[in-house]
Amino acid sequence: xxxxxxxxxxxxxxxxxxxxxxxxxxxxxxxxxxxxxxxxxxxxxxxxxxxxxxxxxxxxxxxxxxxxxxxxxxxxxxxxxxxxxxxxxxxxxxxxxxxxxxxxxxxxxxxxxxxxxxxxxxxxxxxxxxxxxxxxxxxxxxxxxxxxxx
Numbered sequence: 001x002x003x004x005x006x007x008x009x010x011x012x013x014x015x016x017x018x019x020x021x022x023x024x025x026x027x028x029x030x031x032x033x034x035x036x037x038x039x040x041x042x043x044x045x046x047x048x049x050x051x052x053x054x055x056x057x058x059x060x061x062x063x064x065x066x067x068x069x070x071x072x073x074x075x076x077x078x079x080x081x082x083x084x085x086x087x088x089x090x091x092x093x094x095x096x097x098x099x100x101x102x103x104x105x106x107x108x109x110x111x112x113x114x115x116x117x118x119x120x121x122x123x124x125x126x127x128x129x130x131x132x133x134x135x136x137x138x139x140x141x142x143x144x145x146x147x148x149x150x
Contacts, residue, residue, distance in 0.1 A: 003079055003088040010096025014128040015103060018112040021126075025114060041116035043124040046109070050123050061105050068098045084149040086142040093135025100128030 025031065025042035032039050047054035075091040078084075104111040113124040142149035 003075060003092045006089070006092035007096035007099060010093065010128075010131050011100050011103065014097070014100030014126065014131070017114070017127045018100075018104065021112055021114040030116065037117070037119040039116040039118055040114050041124055043113045043116075044108075044110040045113050045124075046111075049129070057105055057109050061102065064098055064102045064105070068095055068102065071095050071098070084142060084146060086138060086146060087149045090135045090139035090142060093131045093138065095135075097128040097131030097133075097135065100131070101126070 021040070021042055025040060028042075030039045030041035045051055045054075046057065048060055053060060071091055071094055075088060075095065078088050078091065101111050111126065111128075113126045113129075115126060115130075116122075116124045139149075
């Protein structure tokens, strides 16, 4: 049951953080938190990671919906078959992050980003992206180093 609640909580965290970004950052643009290292910067992204496929919202919505649907099916199957906790947690993280950004794409036609590592000139991202990346790393760890995950 917890693995069904996790994505819901993650979507709530993501959407709350984006609400705060719109209400507090949009009008000022950026706040430097660690000089030369890290800012919170309001940005919109009409593409996927690193702005690839920019402007292809319908395609991104369809692909994200299909992949998320597959992951949800697999999560329910993993729960039913009492698979590894690492598998279930990683899928929950990926689903929560994907749904957070999907909501933006459907509602706004873009994704709101705000984490800005200026030190390494990294693309601006959001908490949903963090959930997807952490879930993917956890899934890769499980596949590579755990025999009980699949």
